[in-house]
Amino acid sequence: MERPTPTLDYRRKNKKRGGTSLWQDAFRRFIKNKYAILGLVILTFMILFAFIGPYFSPHQDVPDVTKANQPPSKEHWLGTDNLGRDVLLRLMLAGRISLTVGIAATLILLLIGVSLGAISGYYGGWVDVIIMRIADIIYAMPGLPILIVMGAIMSDLKIPPAHRIYYVMFILGIISWVGVARLVRSQILSLKEQEFMLATEVLGLRDSKKIIKHLFPNVLPTVIVAGTLGVASSIISESALSFLGLGVVPPTPSWGYMLSAANNMIDFAKRPWLWIPPGVAIMLTVLAINFVGDALRDAFDPRQKI
C-alpha cells in the first residue's frame, strides 16, 4: 500500500475550504514573517512621514538666512541647513521625491524587463533575437554618461523642475530593465523545458494562461528580488543624478540631494544633522524594502515552512 503522507496534517488545520490559491497561501506565509511585518511598518511610517508629515510641520520650506546652520533645537528638531530651512521638513519633502522615484522607476523597469524577458524566453526565434539585441545595446551603453546626456538635454529643453522627476523615473527605468529581462528570460527558458509546461499544453491551455498562471508564479521570486534591488538602486541613482545637478533641481529636495549637499569638510565634521537624517532615511527604506522583498520571495515558495 502507498504510505499516507503524515506531513499534511499539521499544516492544514486552519485551512479554510476554497483557500487553494497560491496568493492566499503566500499571504498567510507572509504575515507570519516577523521581518516582513517590521519592514512593512517601517515602509508605512516612511510613506506617512513623507506624504502626510509636511502638513504637520509649523515651518515653511523657504530660506531664512538669519537662521542658517542651527543645530537641532526645540524649534528645529533636526536643525537648519545653510539657507536656514528646517531640515526635518526638507527630509519629509525629499522623501516624497525619493520614494516616488525609487518605486516608480522600479515599477517601470519591472514592467518592461519582465514582459520583454518573458516574451523573449517564451516565444524564442526572431522575437527573442530582436529583444536580446536591443538589450545588449542598452547594456553596452554606460549608464552614467547616458544619464548625464539626458540631464543635459532636459536642461536644454527647459523642462520645468517639477516635471523633471517624471523624466528621471522614466530614464532610470528604461536603462535598467536589461538585467531583469535577462534573468526572467533565462528562467523561462529552463521552465519551458519542464514537463509541467508540456502538461499545460496537453490540457489545452491558452498561451496567456500558461504564461500568467503557470510560468509567472515560478519567476516571481526572481522578479521580487530584482524589484527589491531596483528600488534601492533607483534611490541611489537618483542621488547621483541630483549630485551632478541632473536629477531634480533645487530647491526641490531629495534624500540623495540632501546627502550630497553636505559634501564639504565643515558640514561633514561640524554639522552632522545635515547628512545623518537623509542617510538614515535611505538606509531604513532600503532595509525595509529588503525585508519585505525577502519575505515575499519566501512566501511565494510553497516549499518553505509556514
Place this chain on the structure above:
Amino acid sequence: MARNIVEFRNLKTYFYTEEGVVKAVNDVSFSIREGETVCVVGESGCGKSVTALSLMRLIQSPPGKIVGGEIIFDGRDILKLSDAEMRRIRGNEIGMIFQEPMTSLNPVLTIGDQLMEPLMLHKHMTKKEAWNKAIELIKQVGIPRAEQIMTSYPHELSGGMRQRIMIAMAISCDPKLLIADEPTTALDVTIQAQILDLLRRLKEEKKMALMLITHDLGIVAEMADYVVVMYAGKVIEEAPVRELFKNPKHPYTRGLLKAKPVIGRRQERLYTIPGQVPNPIDLGDFCYFSDRCEYTMDVCRKKMPPFVADENGHKVACWLYEGEWKK
C-alpha cells in the same frame, strides 16, 4: 465492431537537425478503436513518444514537423484543425499523462488549482462545481482525504500519488482517448501495479480508449487488447495481443519476447537483441532491422519489406512471410 477513434494514416514526423533529417515517425499507420487498449512497444528512440505527440500536435517546431499523412480523430483530421480547435481537443477529448510524475505538476500551484483548471476551461464549470468535481476525481483515483489533497502542493505528495493526480487531471473532462506515455516507468513495482489497475478500472468506467506506450512486455500482456510494435520510426508488426504473444512473426518482436525474463525458467543470461537501433537519419530503402536480424536475406538489404496482413489480420513487415502474401 467498434468504430475507430483514432486512425494514423501514413504519418510522417521528421526532425530537421544539424546532422540531417531524423525520420522519427516514418510512414506510420495504425488505428485505435473506441474503448480499446492499444499498446505501442519498441526500444528507446523508435518514435513512440513522437507518434503520441503528433496526435496531440505538440511536436516542437522547429526542429520538428509533421510532413505528411493524416491523423483522423473522431472523424476529424487533426492536422487540418485550427490552433483553437486543437486546444479544445487537448485535455478535453484526448487526455495525456507522462513518464515523470515528479515534474509533471507545477510546483507552486496547489493540486486543487491544477485539477480545477481543465474543468473550468473545457466544461465551463464555476469554481464551486470544479472544486466538487475535483474532489470526486481525487477519490476516483484512489487517494484518501481528498479535501486535504486539494490544498496541498506537489512536493507534499509521493510519486505514486502525483501520478494518480496526473491521471485524475487527464480524465477530468471524460476524454474519448487517454494517452499514457510510459506512465509507470519512474515508479517502483508495487505502485506500478496499482497505477495499471487504476488505468484499467478507469478505462472500463469511462469507456475510453487507451493508447499505452511502454517498453515493458509484461505490461503489454496485462493491459493490451491490441499491440503495435515500432522499430526505427516504422510499425513493423501489429496484432491482437493473444495472437502476437502466441505467434510473433517479426524477428524483432520475437527478440523482444525472448528478452523478457520468464519466471520459473532459469536462464543463464537475459537474452538481448544484439546490435542497436539505427539512428533514423537518412535511412535508405531496406529493412532497418537487417543489421541485427538472424534471418537476413539478400532482398532484406535491397528493398523495404511491405507491411502486409495475413488472414487473421496479423500484420508484419518482413520478407520471411513473402510466401503468405499470395493468398
